[in-house]
Amino acid sequence: MKIITLTLLYKRIITLIYLFALLFSSTCVYGYFSHKNKHPSLILKDTTTNIEYANRLSLSIIKIQDATTTGICCDGKAKAVASGGKPGYTYQWSASANNQTTATANLLTNRTHSVTVTDTDGNQATQSIVIKCLNTCDIKTTNKVTNVSCTGDAKGSIDLTVENGTPPFTFAWSNGSPDEDLKNVIAGTYSVTITDATNCTTTSSATITEPNEAVAVSIAKRTHISCNGLGQITIEGSGGTPPYSYSIDNGANYQTSETFLDLAQGNYTIKIRDANCCTSIVCTAILFNCTDAVTDINNTFINTPVSGNVLTNDEDLEGDTQTVTTTTVTTSEGVIVDIEPNTGIYTYTPPTGFTGEDTFEYTICDNGNPVACDTATVYIEVLPIRDPKNEAPIANPDTAFTEINTPVNSNVLVNDFDPDGDPITVTTTTVTTTEGVSVAIDSNTGAYSYIPPTGFTGDDTFEYTICDNGNPSLCDTTIVIITVIKNQSNSTFANDDAYFTECENILGNVLDNDFDPEGDTQTINIIPVDDVDNGILTLNTNGSFTYTPNSGYTGTDSFIYTVCDNSSPITACDQATVYITISTTTPPNTTNCNVTNESIECNGTNNETIANIWNADNIAELESCVSDTCNTDFTGQITSNYDFNNLVSSCGLGGNIEVIYTITDKNGDTTTLTATLTLYDSTPPDLTSCTIPDLTLACSTTNIEEIASQWNDDNITKLETCATDNCNVNTTASVTSDYDFDNITDRVLVVEYNITDDCNNTTTLQAKITFENNSVIANDTSLCALDEIESQIFDLFDLLEGDYSTGGIWEVTSGNTSVIDDHFFDPLSIELLDKDTSEEIVFSYTENNLACPIYLETTIEVHNRCAVFSCGEDTIKISKVITPNGDSYNEYFAVNGVENCGYVVDVKIINRWGAIIYKSSDYQNDWNGTAHQSSLGSANQVPSGTYYCIVTINNSGLKPFSSPLYIGTK
Known part of the structure; x- marks a missing residue:
């Protein structure tokens, strides 16, 4: 396809774009340009023929530099160059170039970037450029390696040298080290990344080697110690x-010889060193093995066989089997004795008629490494x-055991005895051992201390002698063998014991002659290895034991026990035999x-009857409780x-009688x-028959003290004759009293009599x-609370008659009220619920300051049962107390009982000096203690x-009334 872009320029800006699509057999490229001008023109660009027309806007990009690794691939640079069109260009880089608006774009990353240029007429052109990332580093490194001399050591190193680049450098080793050089590392391959100041990096590696096999040492041969000598x-x-x-x-010292000689028992660490001073160690030990045959004892009677065990007290500190x-x-007396090799049990039959000491030797060996053997003697x-x-x-x-340079304390008497039970003492109190040690023995207890010679090991011995206190005194001598061993990690020793009894229980302790060189606590296994055959044994952990022979049995018996110490973590144990001899004669036993x-x-x-019964009971008790041990x-x-x-009298008919009872058995043995x-x-003393009276005396009685004293004497005489004693009917009791006439308290004299018999009871x-x-005397009275007169304050002294003073003390003994101003009572303080109720108040009056004190009680009944009287002397009630204090009680002086009689009342009030302080010729019960010139207040x-x-009371025919009047105005 072929694209032709037409741009038409007119005075009025009109842009027409004609797009002609033509089909061709060749590949075509799309493109465009735009133009605006005051003078219309047509600019055509044939992309196939590349024919250019006048005023064309063009754009090119110059790469200044690619991005580099040192700039982390973001330091590229490019420049846009525009021409044609109408100058006055503007630039707009793409987002990948951070939308920069200058001709030169910086900090470009390694990718494709584009830029658009616009001229003054708004014409635009766009171009793109590719930025690469280039490695510009030229860092060079060399390594100097120090290998490991001793296998497994961390002593290798790499000395790194860096050339070129821009310092400073950073290092990142594969083992995490940030240092330039590696030091003290084990064998292996290590890599490092080096970065300079411009972020230029490089990588290097090196290998540290070591010997194929580490130096080592092994034990080729060991020679251990068997009791004596040294190892290698x-x-x-x-x-x-x-x-x-x-x-x-x-x-510390090295040798080229592979053998070390003259080594003591112990642990050893042997070090090997090679030509590179590499070392290795091996640990081993020189073992010590020994076994000890310990002296044995046994006892029997004439013509009586006895069994024993030679192994029970023998020692093998390594725990080997003996x-x-x-x-x-063959014994010294020619007796042939067979010993069982594994148990050590033997039976000895003394020669006929022989008495005394017989001996034989035996040898034991252990199964240790090396085998150790020893020999000991059996004394019978x-x-x-x-x-x-x-x-x-x-x-x-x-026997005794201790460790080298360690003293030992023991006792020679613990396994000695006297068949008669006589006390025995050591007569050789100072002896010298075969090794020259001086030993002092306590003559009474048998205790001794032995200090071995410095560095000595082996057996040391001494002899001692004991004697009884019989008539004649008899003695015996024997040997003490002390075995001094090398220091052990832990050991404990049990030695044979011997006990003698005359058909009685034996209370002993097997630990008395046992030892623990380390000072550990020894404990006994309460289950014996071999129990007694002819009695009952109770064995305790602390070594104490009780042995009771069978009834009627005489002869020998024995048991084997085990002792262990409390060492940690490994305890040491040992065994020994206790030999028991039971005699044939014992006096009767009264223990029970x-x-x-x-x-x-x-x-x-x-x-006497009491004593006779006591003695008979004792004899009956003895007949039932005495026993014969055998x-x-x-x-x-x-x-x-x-x-x-x-009877030895002490007091009365009492005293002490000492009685000796003799118990004789059928054999003539006696016990007392x-x-x-x-x-x-x-x-x-018993006072059941004694009665002494109390006495009441009037204070006015003449000879009152003499009467009281005679009363006391009469009481003493009566008590002396009426008191009886259970222990002595013929003895008169001793009577004392604390009578003292001056000890009168509260009008009472209390006398205490002590009646004592001759035993001080x-x-x-x-x-x-x-x-x-x-x-x-005190009188009782009754007051009506409803009566105006009787309900007034009452003077308690009006209840007394006789020779009294007003200095005594009035108190309420019973009743819910109180005394007013020392001697007045207000009846209205008693609350009565109705007209038929009443309450009795008991008052006491006391005068203690008299030679014969006064104490009286009187009762006032307060009630509501007021009587109505006719006009007469008995009906007239005159106030005895007024208290004009505004409380409406006893406020006015009152003359009552004449209200209905038509009499005129004349009143005069006189003070203590005789002055009239108030008078009225027609009194109307209206005076409340008002003062005038004749009074003070x-x-x-x-x-x-x-x-x-x-x-x-005028015209009443009654005599004038006069009485005290108490006025309380406070």
């Missing part, structure tokens, strides 16, 4: 870079039948008998030296038991004298106090 180690090197050298002291290799041995004591005079004590051999000292209350003449059923005799005449009966008196009794003042009121009133 031979090693072998490989890998790395030969030749090798070796060190056993952490590199086996007896000398399975048949053959005891005679009991000599009724005295038997020699038995000193059994002792409840015959003890007893105290019984005295009962006078019946004391023969449970007791068939002997019980006697006592009881005699009531042996002492009990004391105490008849005591803890009961005070006391009963207390009290009596009293009451003193009455009868010089004054304030606010027109007379002072509070007592006044006198004279009331005359």
